[in-house]
Amino acid sequence: MAQGALPGFRDFYPEQFAERAYIMDVWRRVLRRYAFAEYDGPPLEPLDLYRKKSGDELVGQLYSFTDKGDRQVAMRPEMTPTFARMVAARANALRKPVRWFSVPQLFRYERQQKGRLREHFQLNVDIVGESAVTADAELLSIALDIMRELGFTSAGVKARVSDRRLLQALLTHAGASEDAMPAVFAVIDKLGREPAALSREKLDSIVGADVSGRIDSFLALENIDVLSSAYENIPEVAEHVERMRKYFEYLHALGFADWVTLDLSIVRGLAYYTGIVFELFDTAGEYRAICGGGRYDTLLDTLGGVDLPALGFGMGDVVVGELLRSRALIPATAPRTDYWVAGEDESLISTVMSIATQLRGRDKSVEYALKPQQLSRQLRSAVAAGASHAILLKHAQLDAGEVTVRDLAEGTERSVRLTELINSL
RNA sequence: GUGGCUGUAGCUCAAUCGGUUAGAGCACCGGUCUGUGGCACCGGGGGUUGCGGGUUCAAUUCCCGUCAGCCACCCCA
Numbered sequence: 001m002a003q004g005a006l007p008g009f010r011d012f013y014p015e016q017f018a019e020r021a022y023i024m025d026v027w028r029r030v031l032r033r034y035a036f037a038e039y040d041g042p043p044l045e046p047l048d049l050y051r052k053k054s055g056d057e058l059v060g061q062l063y064s065f066t067d068k069g070d071r072q073v074a075m076r077p078e079m080t081p082t083f084a085r086m087v088a089a090r091a092n093a094l095r096k097p098v099r100w101f102s103v104p105q106l107f108r109y110e111r112q113q114k115g116r117l118r119e120h121f122q123l124n125v126d127i128v129g130e131s132a133v134t135a136d137a138e139l140l141s142i143a144l145d146i147m148r149e150l151g152f153t154s155a156g157v158k159a160r161v162s163d164r165r166l167l168q169a170l171l172t173h174a175g176a177s178e179d180a181m182p183a184v185f186a187v188i189d190k191l192g193r194e195p196a197a198l199s200r201e202k203l204d205s206i207v208g209a210d211v212s213g214r215i216d217s218f219l220a221l222e223n224i225d226v227l228s229s230a231y232e233n234i235p236e237v238a239e240h241v242e243r244m245r246k247y248f249e250y251l252h253a254l255g256f257a258d259w260v261t262l263d264l265s266i267v268r269g270l271a272y273y274t275g276i277v278f279e280l281f282d283t284a285g286e287y288r289a290i291c292g293g294g295r296y297d298t299l300l301d302t303l304g305g306v307d308l309p310a311l312g313f314g315m316g317d318v319v320v321g322e323l324l325r326s327r328a329l330i331p332a333t334a335p336r337t338d339y340w341v342a343g344e345d346e347s348l349i350s351t352v353m354s355i356a357t358q359l360r361g362r363d364k365s366v367e368y369a370l371k372p373q374q375l376s377r378q379l380r381s382a383v384a385a386g387a388s389h390a391i392l393l394k395h396a397q398l399d400a401g402e403v404t405v406r407d408l409a410e411g412t413e414r415s416v417r418l419t420e421l422i423n424s425l
Numbered sequence: 426g427u428g429g430c431u432g433u434a435g436c437u438c439a440a441u442c443g444g445u446u447a448g449a450g451c452a453c454c455g456g457u458c459u460g461u462g463g464c465a466c467c468g469g470g471g472g473u474u475g476c477g478g479g480u481u482c483a484a485u486u487c488c489c490g491u492c493a494g495c496c497a498c499c500c501c502a
Contacts, residue, residue: 007493060426061500078502106502111426114496122502269501292502314502344460377455379462392461408462 008110008118018333020121023150023317023324024103027123030146034138036099036125041082043105047072049081063107063118075107079124080296080312081303087128088304096129096308115288115319125293126312128300133243136276136295137250139311143280143291144256146315151329157290159256160263161247161278164294166240167264173237174214176207188219189267219264224248227262247276268292272299278313287323291315338364340382340408343393346372351393355403355418359391362425383408391421 005011012020028038047064064074076082079102087098102124112118125142127135140159147157167188168181176184187202203212221227224245231237244262251260268277277294281287293313301307324330339359341352349372356366367385369378375392382390392404397415405421406413 004493108502110500112494113498116502120502271501289502316502318502342461374458375460376458376462377460379460381462383462390462404461406461411462413461 006118008112010117010119015333019321019324019330020317022330023320024121026146026149027101027103027315030142030149031101031123031125033145034099034142036101036142039083039086039100039102040104041076041079041086041102043076043107044073045076045082047074049085050074050077061108061110063109076104077106077108079104079106079122079314080126080299083124083126083312084300084303087308087310088300088306091304091306091308094128097135098126098128100128101125115322117318121317123315123317124312125314126310128310129308131297131309133247133276134250135311137247137254139293139313140251140260140278141254141256143278143293143313143315144259147259147280147290150320150324151327154256154258156283156327157259157280158283159260159278159280160266161244161260161276162262162264162266163240163244163247163276164267164273165275166237166244167267169237169240170218170231170264171215173231173234174218175211176215180206184215185267188215188265189269191219191265221264222262224262244276268294272296272302274298275311280315282323286326287319290319290323336365337367337382337385337387338389339366340378340385340387340390341366341368341393342375342378342382342390343368344375344395348393348395348398351398355391355393358422359425362422364425379406379408 010016031038047062050062062074062077064072067073082104083100083102087094087100103121104124105119105121107119109118110116123146125139127139140161144157144159167185171181171184172178183206184203187199187206191199200212200216203215206212207215218227218230221230224241228241228245231241248257248260248262251257266277266279267273268279273294274297275295278292279289280291281289291313293311295309295311297309297311300310339356341356341359343349343352352368356368359366367382367387369381373381379390387408390406390408392406392413394404397403401417401419402415403418403421404413404415
């Protein structure tokens with residue numbers, strides 16, 4: 001058997017390429033509606049660019065090597081550092097808020113599994129320079145609008161939202177100490193991925209049973225109004241609850257109230273997020289997160305030395321593609337050939353070419369048999385190619401300047417002057 | 426990186442208990458067809474049974490290794 005693609009890499013045959021193009025078309029179409037501009041950067045970056053943000057554990061998962069100039073380089077595993085560099089370099093000149101998106105191919109050296117390869121295309125959407133919660137609502141609205149455009153409804157896809165500032169305030173109010181916070185976040189992040197009893201046990205050992213019990217009960221809250229009335233008299237929490245309440249209000253105004261649920265256990269790893277965070281899931285729970293993002297107000301400072309608030313999300317093509325395929329939501333590709341030109345015998349090949357050229361001059365997609373074939377065989381090829389019309393050339397008709405145009409879907413045909421046909425296009 | 430399952434034609438599968446030249450459908454190419462497509466019939470190309478080693482008179486079949494795929498873990502995008 002022939003050598004295939006490298007593990008975790010994909011060959012895109014025309015059928016797969018069509019799926020990928022469909023997804024990317026939707027991404028670009030929706031982002032244009034939200035007035036975002038597309039950018040890109042290099043697929044290969046200095047290894048150090050990723051060391052700063054991620055530390056050495058992540059470096060182990062990078063597709064990295066030493067180039068011929070003895071530079072340590074890595075295939076980009078994410079877009080954010082590149083984005084941060086680009087924004088930082090022109091921070092003063094850019095009109096704020098910056099509304100940019102990109103569709104980079106990203107790489108990571110990891111064992112592949114469901115919904116996860118060593119390479120994928122990921123839509124990256126970012127807003128820079130706006131700290132108001134309106135920006136958070138606008139951002140999530142984009143992710144949800146994409147899912148709607150792809151054919152999903154609020155019954156099939158849900159966004160779970162949280163806010164790290166709110167979670168922190170609630171934890172503090174429940175009695176968790178500053179020192180315990182990172183460990184508590186780690187346990188909360190793992191809720192749902194490990195048995196509830198184990199999580200509870202870990203939590204008990206970090207903060208004690210009393211605090212742990214209080215944490216358990218507020219994590220279960222899914223209704224912002226309940227949360228709101230429970231904490232309205234506790235200023236250090238109420239401030240953050242109020243922001244979340246507004247977030248829901250704005251999402252309602254943007255038309256996505258049904259798609260969003262509060263879930264304080266959403267932490268988004270232990271990464272760089274500082275505020276509102278969200279993840280999109282299929283409601284059947286078959287796939288990993290479709291998309292994730294949130295606010296990262298300190299990252300541009302860390303990476304680029306520019307203190308600007310920012311927020312963004314990433315959405316990969318692999319999970320989205322699997323989900324679309326399983327829900328039969330990928331539209332059939334349209335026939336790609338407009339005309340198939342067929343001659344009744346070999347002597348007409350030059351005429352076939354000439355007519356094909358005229359049709360192509362009218363921006364039509366045209367094919368014809370490259371070797372002599374019987375007319376029946378040519379028509380069979382035309383159908384197989386998905387052509388919508390065949391143009392049949394016969395000596396008797398050509399003498400009068402006419403050709404036969406056959407509608408391959410209807411099975412009807414008509415005789416028409418060649419010049420008229422061309423000029424009508 | 427760890428563990429489990431699976432590898433036969435481009436695809437889906439077959440091959441008795443380990444036994445002759447590894448078969449079939451679909452797809453592809455051609456013929457019947459000097460002619461107007463999807464049908465039918467006939468023919469053709471395509472395989473180091475993932476790869477390597479072992480056991481055996483004999484391995485697609487049993488054993489070991491390896492590679493690849495799937496799934497889960499780790500971790501995250």
